[in-house]
Each structure stands twice: as structure tokens, then as C-alpha cells.
Amino acid sequence: MTSSFHVERVLGLATFQDRGHRGLMHAAVPPGGALVPELLVAANRAVDNPDDAPCIEVQGRLSIISTAEIAYAIDEQPARSWRDGTAIDVASGSRRCAYLAVRGGFVGVQASFLAAGPRFRGALLCAGDEPLRTGAAFPSANLPPVRRDVLPTADIPPLSAAREADRDSDVIRVVPGPDLDAFAGDALDILTGATFRISPASNRVGTRLDGPLVPRRADDRERSRPMVIGALEVPRDGKPIVLGPEHPTTGGYPLIAVVASADLGRFHAIRLGGSVRFAVS
Amino acid sequence: MAYVALGDRAIRVARPAGVSPRAIVHLAKSWPGVVDVVVAREDVAVYFADRPVIDDAQIAALASATDDGTPVREHLLRVTYDGADLDDVARATKLSVADVIAKHQAATYVVDTMGFAPGFAYLDGLDPALELPRRSTPRERVPAGSVAIAGRQTAVYPFDSPGGWHLLGRVADVTMFSTHAGPLLALGDRVRFTT
Numbered sequence: 298m299t300s301s302f303h304v305e306r307v308l309g310l311a312t313f314q315d316r317g318h319r320g321l322m323h324a325a326v327p328p329g330g331a332l333v334p335e336l337l338v339a340a341n342r343a344v345d346n347p348d349d350a351p352c353i354e355v356q357g358r359l360s361i362i363s364t365a366e367i368a369y370a371i372d373e374q375p376a377r378s379w380r381d382g383t384a385i386d387v388a389s390g391s392r393r394c395a396y397l398a399v400r401g402g403f404v405g406v407q408a409s410f411l412a413a414g415p416r417f418r419g420a421l422l423c424a425g426d427e428p429l430r431t432g433a434a435f436p437s438a439n440l441p442p443v444r445r446d447v448l449p450t451a452d453i454p455p456l457s458a459a460r461e462a463d464r465d466s467d468v469i470r471v472v473p474g475p476d477l478d479a480f481a482g483d484a485l486d487i488l489t490g491a492t493f494r495i496s497p498a499s500n501r502v503g504t505r506l507d508g509p510l511v512p513r514r515a516d517d518r519e520r521s522r523p524m525v526i527g528a529l530e531v532p533r534d535g536k537p538i539v540l541g542p543e544h545p546t547t548g549g550y551p552l553i554a555v556v557a558s559a560d561l562g563r564f565h566a567i568r569l570g571g572s573v574r575f576a577v578s
Numbered sequence: 579m580a581y582v583a584l585g586d587r588a589i590r591v592a593r594p595a596g597v598s599p600r601a602i603v604h605l606a607k608s609w610p611g612v613v614d615v616v617v618a619r620e621d622v623a624v625y626f627a628d629r630p631v632i633d634d635a636q637i638a639a640l641a642s643a644t645d646d647g648t649p650v651r652e653h654l655l656r657v658t659y660d661g662a663d664l665d666d667v668a669r670a671t672k673l674s675v676a677d678v679i680a681k682h683q684a685a686t687y688v689v690d691t692m693g694f695a696p697g698f699a700y701l702d703g704l705d706p707a708l709e710l711p712r713r714s715t716p717r718e719r720v721p722a723g724s725v726a727i728a729g730r731q732t733a734v735y736p737f738d739s740p741g742g743w744h745l746l747g748r749v750a751d752v753t754m755f756s757t758h759a760g761p762l763l764a765l766g767d768r769v770r771f772t773t
């Protein structure tokens with residue numbers, strides 16, 4: 298059974314996301330995908346979808362109407378039934394983003410790299426084909442249900458880890474380097490000794506951190522280097538940027554550390570304006 | 579030390595001299611557990627699905643990596659030379675606009691690295707007479723398809739994006755990154771420009 302959806306209102310940014318893609322970074326295509334894969338997977342499992350079925354990632358609020366009855370889930374909440382004509386509200390609330398999954402998935406949504414093109418437009422990069430606009434309509438629901446016991450689950454961290462991000466301040470583990478020689482001797486101590494604030498000027502390309510400056514050596518020679526999701530790159534101004542799913546694959550700033558892969562979703566779940574601390578793993 | 583950790587899912591090594599970028603990608607992608615490879619000017623990063631498992635012999639082998647033998651693709655891109663910086667480039671290089679265009683078209687370029695934006699290829703081989711530093715103030719928006727130069731390189735912007743290179747023109751009839759076929763240019767490809 299298919300139904301269609303009508304976007305009543307978007308406040309902030311709502312985009313289709315899946316778990317991203319691999320194997321194309323040599324062509325400068327970053328992994329993309331959900332900021333918090335743990336929540337996307339939880340929402341999909343609640344409605345018996347494949348783990349990587351596209352969901353709507355909401356940074357802010359989304360109000361959406363379905364034309365037919367359908368099951369849906371938000372983040373790690375249990376599945377609920379959606380009656381025709383009723384509106385459902387999705388709000389990121391105490392986290393940076395929330396995920397809406399519908400049983401069967403969203404039809405016609407190409408969240409693969411082949412849809413990645415337009416999302417790299419401009420400085421304010423948006424994901425999916427295009428951000429969802431108020432008034433947009435799209436069909437849904439024809440993926441076959443997936444039996445949960447056949448899902449590969451090994452690489453999904455426990456959801457409790459993502460729930461932790463409800464707290465305002467959280468310790469995120471980092472792997473130091475690889476460019477420590479580009480920084481002043483006390484830079485790593487500064488990074489791990491202070492509380493940083495997640496700047497509202499953050500997006501899916503990078504998360505900006507407000508806090509004490511992380512000092513660079515004046516004589517460091519910048520060069521274009523390979524980047525990775527979770528890398529803490531530091532421009533000359535000393536304000537670190539943590540690279541997100543749509544990061545450029547190369548960049549000129551040195552890396553003081555990289556967020557541990559197990560903590561990446563938890564880091565990206567911290568709301569804008571929330572605080573974070575870093576510790577060497 | 580042959581390599582450094584780039585987080586807990588990737589490593590970075592110095593790029594071996596004189597080895598083609600696609601040979602590096604080809605070899606590193608054949609290693610167990612490897613999902614991605616990025617070749618930058620001076621570094622190579624290798625990305626793993628899980629914790630990197632790697633030894634010094636593998637790293638050393640990169641220096642003698644050989645190409646997979648697939649023919650190098652050649653592209654002839656038609657350009658409309660009406661870029662916003664064409665006059666400025668002519669002034670700064672003390673050349674006529676016609677000479678700037680002629681020199682840009684005379685060279686055969688090679689894709690040495692890719693980065694910045696999906697499908698953005700850094701093309702080596704720009705005539706030294708056209709070498710200029712990047713614009714002091716980058717543009718907030720450079721239109722997709724713009725043909726630009728900076729340093730000793732030229733490139734075509736695949737998407738509307740910010741950019742600090744000097745705009746010479748735009749490609750006439752080609753899509754640099756198609757949502758169906760992906761990027762037009764690949765590491766090692768040869769590119770020439772024509773009118």
C-alpha cells in the first residue's frame with residue numbers, strides 16, 4: 298500500500314538521509330548520510346525497514362501530513378500508526394536532529410551518491426536531493442518489510458550511547474593527531490581541558506566549536522591533506538571545526554585530533570548551543 | 579614511522595613520488611578492509627571499514643604501485659571564454675586576452691588530485707605564464723561549469739560553490755557531475771580545452 302505525504306511546515310532543515318555511501322572519496326565524494334546513524338537505524342528498525350532505508354532528518358521542526366494510514370517511528374521511540382489526514386510533528390528538541398521513518402520507506406528517494414550532486418551547492422550545504430520545503434509532496438512506502446533477525450547489527454553501537462547526548466555536556470573521545478607538530482605544545486591540553494560550545498553556525502559539512510582557542514604554530518606550512526569525518530581541523534584563528542558527513546575530502550588546515558568512530562554519532566547528536574568536552578581515547 | 583593514524587578508521591602516509599594517483603588508489607583499495615583512498619598533493623589516506631590492519635611492507639609497496647592498465651581517458655572540453663576574471667588575468671599576467679586563452683588551450687592537463695567538492699579535479703600542467711595566486715577575496719558563489727585557474731593548476735567547478743580561483747569561462751555542453759553518472763573526470767584523466 299502506498300500513500301503520499303504533504304509537507305505542511307518546515308522550520309530549520311529537513312532532508313532525506315540514509316547511512317551514506319563508501320568507495321568514492323578518491324573522486325572527492327564524501328560519505329554523506331545521517332548525522333546520527335544510530336537514531337536513523339533505530340527508527341527504521343521500529344517499522345521493520347532495512348537499516349539504511351532513507352529517513353527524513355529533521356534539524357528543527359517538521360510538520361507533515363499523510364494521505365493514508367501508515368506506520369511510522371521517530372528516533373528510538375516505538376512505531377505508531379498514522380491516520381489519514383492527520384499531521385505529525387517531528388522536532389529535534391534536545392538533540393541536534395531527529396529521524397522520521399515510515400514503514401516501507403520513502404519511494405523515489407535516491408539517497409545514494411547519485412543524488413549527492415545538488416547537495417554540495419553553495420556554502421550552506423544541504424543533503425538529499427534538496428531540502429524539503431513547505432508544500433512539497435512525495436509518495437511513500439513500497440520497500441518490503443525486513444525481518445529484524447536477519448539484519449547485520451554488529452556495526453551499530455548501542456542506542457543508549459546516543460541517548461547520552463540528551464545531556465548538555467558530554468565527553469567525546471578523540472584520537473590525537475595526525476598533525477600535532479603544526480600546533481603549540483599545549484594545544485592538545487587546551488582541547489581536552491576545556492568545555493566547548495557547539496556553535497549555531499554548524500552544518501552537515503562541519504561543526505564549529507566555540508571555546509578557548511587551540512593555538513597553531515606560527516611557522517606551520519599549510520598544505521592540502523586528506524580529510525576524514527570527525528576530524529578536528531583548526532584554521533589559523535584557532536577555532537576548531539569538526540568535519541561532518543559532507544566534508545570536503547581534502548583540506549588545508551592541520552588536524553589536532555579525530556573523534557573516535559564509536560563517539561561520532563553521539564557527538565553529532567549534541568544540540569546546537571550545547572556543550573562538549575573531549576578526552577584522549 | 580611509515581604511517582600515522584587518521585582517527586581509528588584511517589591512516590595517512592607520505593605520497594610516494596613518481597607514482598600515478600590511480601595506481602595508488604588501485605593498489606590500496608586491494609588491501610583487506612579498505613573502503614576508500616584519498617590521494618592529496620603530498621599525502622595519501624587509506625580508509626578502513628574497521629580498525630586499520632596494515633604493515634610497513636604494504637606501505638613500501640605503494641612506491642612501486644603500477645597502474646591497472648585501463649586506458650587513460652582523454653577529454654576535450656569546449657569552453658566559452660567569457661569569465662569574470664579574464665581581463666584581470668590578462669592584466670596581471672601582462673598578456674592579451676587572446677594570449678591567455680591560447681595558452682590555456684595549448685596545454686594538455688592531467689588530473690593529479692581530486693578534492694574540495696565532489697568531482698572537483700585539480701588539473702596539472704598550466705602554463706607558468708598564467709600562474710597567479712588565488713584571489714585575495716574568494717567569491718561566495720562560483721557558477722557550476724566555471725573554468726578557472728590558480729597557481730599552476732586549472733579546474734572546472736562541478737557545482738555552484740564558493741571559490742577563490744580566477745574565472746576564465748565556462749564549459750559549453752558538458753556536466754561535470756551528473757546525478758546519474760557521477761563525476762566526469764577521474765584521477766589520471768587527460769584534459770584539453772578548446773573553443
